[in-house]
Amino acid sequence: MTGNPSGASSDWSVAFELKAASFTLPIIRLLRADIEAVAVDLGKRVEQAPEFFHNTPVVIDLSGFPTDGGEVEFPLLVGLLRGYGMIPFGVRGGNKAQNTAAEAMELAILADHEPRASRSERHQDPAPANAAPSAPARSPKRSSTLSDEQPPAVTPSGNFTMVTRPVRSGQRVYAVGCDLSVIAPVSAGAELMADGNIHVYGPLRGRALAGMKGNTDARIFCQDLQAELVSIAGHYRVSENIPVELRGIPVQIFLEQKLLRIERI
């Protein structure tokens, strides 16, 4: 028997894997039936940020299309979008006739409801999802400090949350709507999150994510930087990209022109 070391899933007989994933895509929401007007407005937008639209898959949203607007001229519209480099691939919010017309143009019919509700109410994802560069920080709908295994000594006092016991590997502390101060070591594998600033008066060996709801003015202050990952409003840096000379010393971490800066204090 010769065993395949990488396991059955990568067996040679398997040609593909079927998986599900979700993407954030731009939506063109049609508000007028007049394709000419759409073309003019779109032209202005694309001029501002041509790169943004280049080779970008887009969804056409018909939920705002005037009911007395007649038919949607899909061939014209699709041509127009393609002309600007976009890849229109589906519609949503259309009625039966519109959907039929869209299908004739080989556009996919997408489900009507927006998936956002289930997404933001889901339990907080681990850091990388939140820390994706320039992705908007996801806002959990929790109003209190949350954590998988909350250290007992969390005292929310006014506008900051204080932790006085070591934050251990696997523990998470989230200061919702305020600053977070930790007066103890933060272990590798632990996770600090705050909507405001984060202060650590002990070695910071885990992850620290400040400005969770997108506050780009948030900062991280720590006495001894040994972090696995630091992030401000979704702009992050992993340990590998933190220069050796900044490790093990007191630093502050902040955003300057959307760039994450680590500076000695």
Place this chain on the structure above:
Amino acid sequence: MARIMVITSGKGGVGKTTTSAALAMGLAQRGRRTVVIDFDVGLRNLDLIMGCERRVVYDFVNVINQEANLNQALIRDKRCDNLYVLPASQTRDKDALTKEGVGRVLEELSGGFDFIVCDSPAGIEHGATMAMYYADDAVVVTNPEVSSVRDSDRMLGILASKSRRAESNLEPIREFLLLTRYDAERVEKGEMLSVEDVQEILSLDLIGVIPESKSVLSASNSGIPVVLDRESIAGQAYADTVARYLGEDVPHRFLEVEKRGFLRRFFRG
């Protein structure tokens, strides 16, 4: 009221059962009425290390399920009258441990003993959380090696949040670090984490350092808790650990390479 001590680690194979047996025997030898409970249901080992495997009739799960009473299940150690063993069941799984059942058994034991030593299974799942849930003190057994240190850190987080004391806002569990399989020679060569390295990461009270010793394996294989081997440095280190746990101020030994031994070898050669 007995004091409940859990011997835990997160990682497997670091010496939890060896430590449970040694500390329980050490406490009993110092006149404390002690019971040691094997929480590793399905992978029963403590009875072997304690050398009572041929006397197991009923087990912990039988008592939890009220199929047997404690007197029927407890095995008295032949070497020390103060020591009892409550073995695990080998034929069941960890789900047989219920919070209520474990609580009831510990409560019942509490009246007749000074110390209850809980030998935790590896991992952070149900068996391990049951072993630590009612603990007053925790001895976190760690090898001087990065993955063991991280797993101990994880376990400390669970101790601080998922125990009875944490849930009912009582004074937190007292946590102690016990370093096992410590090899001063390899530490000196930089091949192994030092006591300071581990303490720096875990920031925990050090209750003992057990040096790597061949006597541990031979003691285990013959069912004799290593603390009974007075010749063994590991046995002596466990005896020191017990003394420290009982509040005595005993300096740490065996942290340095034995210089004399080296010189002797040198001159002989």
